[in-house]
Amino acid sequence: MSSHRYLPSTEQDQQAMMETIGIDSLEELFADVPEEVRFQETLNVPKALKETALIKEMQRLAEKNTNVKDVPSFLGAGVYEHYIPSVVNHMLLRSEFFTAYTPYQPEISQGELQGIFEFQTMIAELTGMDLANSSMYDGPTALAEAAMMSCGVTKKKQILVSEAVHPEAVEVLRTNAKGQNLEVTVIEATDGQTSLDALKNSYSDETACVIVQYPNFFGQIEDLEEIEKIAHSKKAHFIVSSNPLSLGMLQPPGEFGADVVVGDAQPFGIPTQLGGPHCGYFAVTKKLMRKVPGRLVGETVDEDGRRGFVLTLQAREQHIRRDKATSNICSNQALNALAASVAMSAIGKYGLQEMASQNMQKALYTKKRLQEAGFELVHDGPFFNEFVINLPKPCEQVNESLFDKGIIGGLDLGRFYEGRDHHMLIAVTELRTKEEIEALVEGLEGLK
Secondary structure (H helix, E strand, O other): OOOOOOOOOOOOHHHHHHHHHHHHHHHHHHHHOHHHOOOOOOOOOOOOOHHHHHHHHHHHHHOOOOOOOOOEEOOEEEEEOOOOOOOOHHOOOOHHHHHOHHHHHHHHOOOHHHHHHHHHHHHHHHOOOOOOOOOOHHHHHHHHHHHHHHHHHHOOOOEEEEEEOOHHHHHHHHHHHHHHHOOEEEEEEOOOOOOOOHHHHHHHOEEEEEEEEOOOOOOOOHHHHHHHHHHOOOOEEEEEEEEEHHHHHHOOHHHHOOEEEEEEEOOOOOOOOOOOOEEEEEEEEEHHHOOOOOOOOEEEEOOOOOOEEEEEEOOHHHHOOOOOOOOOOOOHHHHHHHHHHHHHHOOOHHHHHOOOOOHHHHHHHEEEHHHHHOOOOOOOOOOOOOOEEEEEOOOHHHHHHHOOOEEEEEHHHHHOOOOOOOEEEEEEOOOOOOOOOHHHHHHHHHOO
């Protein structure tokens, strides 16, 4: 059996290439690199394994990870374990969809283009916006791009972002803003929600946009109606980052006057897998459609009047006049956007409402049981499928004990906020059973 599954080139191929470019050895390729900076030793890596041995070794390493299929997980905070219809993987492997991520040639990419078009349509309907793009890398990237777009359109430099927005998304925002010399001001949250007074005090003539999350990082439902009034008082953009599944129950941000709605489509058909890949979405009003980063797929007809799909309304600066571009992203997550499209189609309108309802009902039941067991809720406001409880011991220690009992606990908020190491953010999705919820309550009770 061969030691390698794939053979990019044989020794004969290498010899022929060296003869073509006029060298006698591979070392001559590095002739311009000074001897003193070259690595002269042998790399400290294990000897290459044959394919069968390598697969066994990789399997052994993979089995060290705990799989959410084996133990119940109450960990959320942006990545959620949800029902994925079996049809999703079947569709992803069909040849008309399993194509290059960049469908430049519509005549051979109609399957992929239609999949993206359907994704855009469903995201626009869910968010209550006029249109959506063909996807972004992930939710935090989409949020940062929304802020950069707002600054480019309004020609203003200040970005106001709520403390109740996911801290990692805020860090991505800061990184993007630094390169364009933009000011990021974090608005404090009181009792788990954006402080309206703090927002008013920080708002100025230089404010380009106001960014909130709905439901927010603590699981709370923000008062979008009041925040919108402040955001639009001096014509700044109102940007809302939203869990799309929650919009199966909650009033969509578009109905509150949002200019941009962003988020991550991970709840639809994309498994929890070591942090990615994900699929960000980006929806806007018609007024902003020519400023949208990334790609847009439009519906058209060919010369025979048959329905077809093409890339459309591209901002040329993203490809050519890069110095004037408001975004450096001209790509999309086509395969994951397709997964989300198939999942949303398979679940359907009423199925999505039922799925969202189960998330809320099971979270409410878990909250009730934990309160009965003597645990205190940190925030009192309405929530979707996540809430924060106060623990008698550090969350890190509690999670280790829960893990020993075969349960993945919630998020330790002490990772992101000073003085909150006793606060646990618990996520409850439709996949959690009554028995699993009771096991969580029992496991936490035993740690008092």
